[in-house]
Amino acid sequence: MFKLYDPDVHQVPILAWLEDESQLDDTCRRQAENLAKLPLAFRHVALMPDTHGGFGMPIGGVLACENAIIPNAVGVDIGCGVHFVRTDMPAEVLDDVETPQGSLAHAIVADIMRDVPTGFSHHKRKQACQPLDRAKANLQSKKGLPDLEEGYYQVGTLGGGNHFIELQEDQEGCLCLMVHSGSRNFGFKTARFFNQRAKEMAPKLDPLPADVDLAYLPPESPQGRQYQEWLQLCLDFALENRARIMHAVRSRAFAALQRWAGRKPRETLEVQAHHNYAAREEHFGRRVWVHRKGAIEAREGQWGIVPGAMGSYSYITKGLGHADSFRSSSHGAGRVMGRKEAVRSFSVEEVVRDLKTRGVVLGKTKKKDTAEEYRLAYKDIDEVMALQKDLTQPVLKLKTKAVVKG
Numbered sequence: 001m002f003k004l005y006d007p008d009v010h011q012v013p014i015l016a017w018l019e020d021e022s023q024l025d026d027t028c029r030r031q032a033e034n035l036a037k038l039p040l041a042f043r044h045v046a047l048m049p050d051t052h053g054g055f056g057m058p059i060g061g062v063l064a065c066e067n068a069i070i071p072n073a074v075g076v077d078i079g080c081g082v083h084f085v086r087t088d089m090p091a092e093v094l095d096d097v098e099t100p101q102g103s104l105a106h107a108i109v110a111d112i113m114r115d116v117p118t119g120f121s122h123h124k125r126k127q128a129c130q131p132l133d134r135a136k137a138n139l140q141s142k143k144g145l146p147d148l149e150e151g152y153y154q155v156g157t158l159g160g161g162n163h164f165i166e167l168q169e170d171q172e173g174c175l176c177l178m179v180h181s182g183s184r185n186f187g188f189k190t191a192r193f194f195n196q197r198a199k200e201m202a203p204k205l206d207p208l209p210a211d212v213d214l215a216y217l218p219p220e221s222p223q224g225r226q227y228q229e230w231l232q233l234c235l236d237f238a239l240e241n242r243a244r245i246m247h248a249v250r251s252r253a254f255a256a257l258q259r260w261a262g263r264k265p266r267e268t269l270e271v272q273a274h275h276n277y278a279a280r281e282e283h284f285g286r287r288v289w290v291h292r293k294g295a296i297e298a299r300e301g302q303w304g305i306v307p308g309a310m311g312s313y314s315y316i317t318k319g320l321g322h323a324d325s326f327r328s329s330s331h332g333a334g335r336v337m338g339r340k341e342a343v344r345s346f347s348v349e350e351v352v353r354d355l356k357t358r359g360v361v362l363g364k365t366k367k368k369d370t371a372e373e374y375r376l377a378y379k380d381i382d383e384v385m386a387l388q389k390d391l392t393q394p395v396l397k398l399k400t401k402a403v404v405k406g
Contacts, residue, residue, distance in 0.1 A: 027053025079238030080182030081274025156244030160406030171400025177257030
């Protein structure tokens with residue numbers, strides 16, 4: 001970890017869990033310095049080892065403010081996170097058991113893809129969703145905010161980008177399931193709406209240069225209170241979304257295992273972790289709003305999930321409660337190149353060949369953007385974990401056996 005601080009320029013220091021400044025890309029550094037110049041920034045800015053440039057604030061960044069919530073410091077996929085289940089079933093059955101569709105891994109992936117819409121696809125029929133039921137009774141949507149009715153067709157869908165469903169093998173050879181998804185279009189529309197409200201309020205508050213894009217809402221203002229309500233809805237919706245996907249994955253995988261491997265697995269561990277949110281917490285003796293954009297909470301002993309890139313490794317962790325990180329850790333490996341650059345740099349054939357070489361089954365309807373999530377477009381997950389050894393402790397290391405992508 002190193003510190004960047006110029007008292008003539010910065011309001012607070014930047015603490016980066018990296019080896020040196022060369023590991024900060026130009027966009028990430030500029031955005032981190034914008035955060036450090038904010039009069040409302042508290043104590044310091046923390047950058048996790050997976051940090052890279054985002055919109056307004058770096059992904060893999062943690063910012064605390066005493067009297068402000070910044071929509072762009074939360075991000076557009078509000079409440080995006082990961083749901084993990086470990087079983088007692090040997091993962092070797094995925095390769096060893098043959099079915100009419102190929103290996104058992106191929107059969108399970110095909111079953112999952114029939115049940116879980118990916119990419120821009122939604123369910124054709126309305127789905128049950130308690131968070132939306134509650135919201136209809138308590139929230140009133142308006143132009144620019146998400147349509148609550150549309151959410152009933154979106155819940156239980158994976159989306160695209162870096163979202164995934166994986167079948168994994170831990171270091172003891174056990175089969176594990178992992179789902180990474182978020183609030184879908186809900187988070188995007190909510191973030192865009194309230195970032196615009198914050199920009200409209202900015203001239204009356206502390207005006208910032210337009211290119212900084214870190215306009216804030218006072219938490220006690222009507223706009224700030226409304227954002228908190230919609231933020232909570234997006235968090236609840238994202239949690240429900242992952243739960244419904246995991247239910248489908250469990251159902252399909254366990255039924256296939258019962259049929260082809262002779263028994264139903266027993267679940268031995270379940271972990272949830274989310275990122276892209278703001279929460280009221282106490283740090284260094286003060287009540288502050290902590291924004292974790294591409295970072296997870298890592299209180300001492302708290303379970304966490306740090307997924308790697310497609311076809312790589314992931315980790316289940318326990319937090320160490322490091323005060324200077326605002327009790328946070330990275331949420332993944334972190335990109336080293338943008339999606340467009342990855343597509344220019346790597347062919348679909350190269351990525352598919354690499355996955356096959358690594359023994360990974362890929363389930364994906366449209367292949368043309370496969371290179372966006374190629375493992376070489378991301379940092380090495382083991383290097384990321386080494387850089388945050390004072391933030392979180394690895395418990396399980398998980399190898400990808402099969403992956404479903406949007």
